[in-house]
Amino acid sequence: xxxxxxxxxxxxxxxxxxxxxxxxxxxxxxxxxxxxxxxxxxxxxxxxxxxxxxxxxxxxxxxxxxxxxxxxxxxxxxxxxxxxxxxxxxxxxxxxxxxxxxxxxxxxxxxxxxxxxxxxxxxxxxxxxxxxxxxxxxxxxxxxxxxxxxxxxxxxxxxxxxxxxxxxxxxxxxxxxxxxxxxxxxxxxxxxxxxxxxxxxxxxxxxxxxxxxxxxxxxxxxxxxxxxxxxxxxxxxxxxxxxxxxxxxxxxxxxxxxxxxxxxxxxxxxxxxxxxxxxxxxxxxxxxxxxxxxxxx
Amino acid sequence: xxxxxxxxxxxxxxxxxxxxxxxxxxxxxxxxxxxxxxxxxxxxxxxxxxxxxxxxxxxxxxxxxxxxxxxxxxxxxxxxxxxxxxxxxxxxxxxxxxxxxxxxxxxxxxxxxxxxxxxxxxxxxxxxxxxxxxxxxxxxxxxxxxxxxxxxxxxxxxxxxxxxxxxxxxxxxxxxxxxxxxxxxxxxxxxxxxxxxxxxxxxxxxxxxxxxxxxxxxxxxxxxxxxxxxxxxx
Numbered sequence: 437x438x439x440x441x442x443x444x445x446x447x448x449x450x451x452x453x454x455x456x457x458x459x460x461x462x463x464x465x466x467x468x469x470x471x472x473x474x475x476x477x478x479x480x481x482x483x484x485x486x487x488x489x490x491x492x493x494x495x496x497x498x499x500x501x502x503x504x505x506x507x508x509x510x511x512x513x514x515x516x517x518x519x520x521x522x523x524x525x526x527x528x529x530x531x532x533x534x535x536x537x538x539x540x541x542x543x544x545x546x547x548x549x550x551x552x553x554x555x556x557x558x559x560x561x562x563x564x565x566x567x568x569x570x571x572x573x574x575x576x577x578x579x580x581x582x583x584x585x586x587x588x589x590x591x592x593x594x595x596x597x598x599x600x601x602x603x604x605x606x607x608x609x610x611x612x613x614x615x616x617x618x619x620x621x622x623x624x625x626x627x628x629x630x631x632x633x634x635x636x637x638x639x640x641x642x643x644x645x646x647x648x649x650x651x652x653x654x655x656x657x658x659x660x661x662x663x664x665x666x667x668x669x670x671x672x673x674x675x676x677x678x679x680x681x682x683x684x685x686x687x688x689x690x691x692x693x694x695x696x697x698x699x700x701x702x703x704x705x706x707x708x709x710x711x712x713x714x715x716x717x718x719x720x721x722x723x724x725x726x727x728x729x730x731x732x733x
Numbered sequence: 734x735x736x737x738x739x740x741x742x743x744x745x746x747x748x749x750x751x752x753x754x755x756x757x758x759x760x761x762x763x764x765x766x767x768x769x770x771x772x773x774x775x776x777x778x779x780x781x782x783x784x785x786x787x788x789x790x791x792x793x794x795x796x797x798x799x800x801x802x803x804x805x806x807x808x809x810x811x812x813x814x815x816x817x818x819x820x821x822x823x824x825x826x827x828x829x830x831x832x833x834x835x836x837x838x839x840x841x842x843x844x845x846x847x848x849x850x851x852x853x854x855x856x857x858x859x860x861x862x863x864x865x866x867x868x869x870x871x872x873x874x875x876x877x878x879x880x881x882x883x884x885x886x887x888x889x890x891x892x893x894x895x896x897x898x899x900x901x902x903x904x905x906x907x908x909x910x911x912x913x914x915x916x917x918x919x920x921x922x923x924x925x926x927x928x929x930x931x932x933x934x935x936x937x938x939x940x941x942x943x944x945x946x947x948x949x950x951x952x953x954x955x956x957x958x959x960x961x962x963x964x965x966x967x
Binding site: 449450452636637639640641642643644645646647650730733 | 787788807810811812813814815819825826827829830834839842843886890
């Protein structure tokens with residue numbers, strides 16, 4: 437009984453295909469469908485977190501809360517000029533009054549456009565490097581001009597979002613592991629049940645001098661095939677669904693959500709899942725069958 | 734002729750029950766023909782199970798091909814089993830395989846290339862008179878045909894010993910005689926044949942055969958009527 441890729445090879449016929457074997461493919465299809473969805477969620481969240489980090493790690497907003505409009509405008513201009521001279525600063529943009537009025541419109545309505553309304557001045561600063569030292573240098577420069585200047589790191593505002601994304605990534609990884617464990621358990625049960633179903637055939641094979649490895653190989657090949665077939669089916673359906681959701685996400689035009697989009701590498705990883713599961717199932721089947729056969733003469 | 738099998742004070746007990754075989758001692762010579770007789774429940778099947786390595790004895794020594802099979806590591810058993818052909822009373826053909834594939838099974842188990850399998854399988858089908866039944870599944874065959882396929886499967890690997898447990902139990906007398914003829918022709922080619930039967934009519938069909946009588950798990954020949962009693966070193 438040598439290994440053959442030919443589906444009509446005689447050793448393939450030794451274990452007859454039962455209804456249970458076909459059920460195995462469907463179970464694996466469902467398992468892999470859910471696993472790929474969980475994997476896509478994890479990879480998406482991981483990518484989004486990376487994108488968030490890249491976008492926000494060096495982004496700051498400096499606030500000048502000065503009631504005297506002339507002093508505020510002077511300090512704002514001086515601060516913007518000072519920032520532009522700093523080597524670690526990529527971009528400096530003073531947020532204009534109309535933009536600020538737009539931001540407070542939900543709370544103040546058109547009153548925000550009133551020039552007499554004291555509003556803080558804001559300067560958006562993008563750093564080439566989001567390190568603490570670079571942020572600290574900007575803060576020192578700001579406070580040298582206006583002692584009460586407030587420096588807000590965007591990353592700090594969005595840290596709960598980042599933390600949520602991290603949690604979701606770990607949750608997805610946990611789900612993938614859980615599904616892998618459940619798959620291994622299903623394979624063990626299927627292998628044991630297969631041993632019962634084919635007990636007579638196995639006994640005959642043993643009497644004819646078949647080794648445990650030869651018998652195990654019959655089962656592991658069958659289970660690997662069923663897992664791969666079901667897995668590819670389930671993974672294909674899940675990847676189709678993910679692609680559809682991704683296209684819908686793209687239509688939303690959200691900068692943050694666009695980071696969730698899976699990259700080519702992520703698709704490749706998802707495609708590897710059914711293959712990994714088939715390998716794992718093969719190993720689990722081998723272990724289960726060899727252990728069971730080891731208990732008989 | 735050298736001894737191919739040797740039993741020394743062999744006992745066999747299933748679980749905590751009484752001994753099925755008790756102080757069984759005998760030896761089988763290479764190339765000889767043996768009948769194991771005895772009433773149902775005498776222990777014939779248990780004795781054969783020890784011979785074809787489906788069981789290990791509870792006590793005593795079983796030597797096969799010069800090696801003690803009691804202490805033989807489990808991983809070496811397949812190699813020994815390939816040297817033994819077994820014919821079961823209930824045939825034990827694999828039901829979803831064709832006659833051809835059932836006969837080819839021992840060769841495939843032994844790793845013989847597919848290209849070298851067809852000729853011997855065809856030869857075996859012809860030998861048992863079932864040339865045109867190669868594609869038939871066991872369930873479509875008669876009892877006699879199934880038994881002949883089982884015999885072909887047992888001998889295709891040219892075993893050194895052929896063990897048959899009540900091979901004529903499920904066939905009519907004519908077929909029983911034909912099967913016995915197959916065993917005899919195989920024996921003439923040098924294979925040691927051991928046939929368990931409770932059918933005393935069969936015993937006289939092969940005058941040269943040795944006989945061992947089992948009674949209540951022990952080898953007996955109290956009347957001396959049987960030829961070549963157990964332990965005979967003739």
